[in-house]
Amino acid sequence: MSDISHRPQVPGKALLYRMVMPHHICPYGLKAKDLLKRSGYQVEDHHLATREETDAFKAKHDVATTPQIFIAKERIGGYDDLRRFLGKRVADPKATSYRPVIALFAMTALLALAASYAVSGDALTVRAAEWFISFSMVVLALLKLQNVETFATMFLNYDLLARRWVPYGYVYPFAEGLAGVLMTAGVLTWLSVPIALVIGTIGAVSVFKAVYLDKRELKCACVGGSSNVPLGFVSLTENLMMIAMAVWMALGPVGAGHAL
Structure with missing residues (x-):
């Protein structure tokens, strides 16, 4: 690829070669076209309409x-190269990111507030706080259940019970989801409380040992097996939330709905 260390002062014409086939339109080609236009370039859009035409272009x-x-007779490269050329950030797929966790807890918090308002006319209630935790448990379980095999494999890196009894890694997301659903409804506390207390306590101890005692750097399986969230505060928070919810429900009636 040619040197692209500087960007032309005045945008001109850009030549774009992208796959546009009857059964496949390259999404990165569409993103590149959009980015070029928004950056002020006139786009000369060339479609590669067949696999043979695409292969011939690549070889050439x-x-x-x-x-x-x-651009200006220089090959810039692909979509990520174009972003670099235009001085825009390019995300590293292997980089550590807390964005999935922030998005998850933000949405479950808003959902809890919305549900509380719909039921009682008041968003800031004790029930909203309870729902925030139970909704979070359900969504976290859902993320794990998207690929149980990957989650269970990552879980074996640090969970103390899973290391002794491998099937526990497959049971965990179902147990977390069940406890979350029951706690949301405020029913069968004799079942939901022990489940949350047991898996939350084992999880908290496992994470604390792996991260803070053994000083290991691991990926957290808490939001599924494909995340780049580091094991530590987030997973510990997940488990402590389950413990707190279990203790709270064990001590008294749920869903009082009083304002915070």
Whole structure:
């Protein structure tokens, strides 16, 4: 690829070569076209309409992927290369990110407030706080259940019970989800409380040992097996929330609905 260390002062024409086939339109080609237009470039859009045409283009320009962008007779590269050329951030898929966790807890908090308001006309209630935890448990379980095999494999890296009894890694997300649903409804506390207390306590001890005692750097399986969230505060918080909810429900009636 040519040197692209500087951007032209005045946007001109850009040549874009992208796959546009009857059964496949390259999404990165569409994103590149949109980004070029928003950056002020006139886009000369060339469609690669067949696999043979695409392969021939790759061979001619000695590239492995499409789309490919050319500006001022320089090959810029693909979509990520275009973003770099325009001085925009390119996300690292392997980088640590707390965004999934922040999004999850933000949405469950808003959902809890909305549900409380719909039921009582007041968003800031004890029930809203309870629902925030139970909704979070359900969504966290859902993320794990998207790929139980991957979750269970990651879970074995640090969970003390799963290391002794491997099937526990497969049981855990179902147990967490069940406890969350029952706690949301405020029913069968004789079942939901022990489940949350047991899995929350084992999880908290396991995370504390792995991170704070053994000083291990691991990925957290708390939001599913494909995340890049580091094991530590987030997973510990998840488990402590389950413990707190279990203790709260064991000590008295749920869903009082009083304002905080």
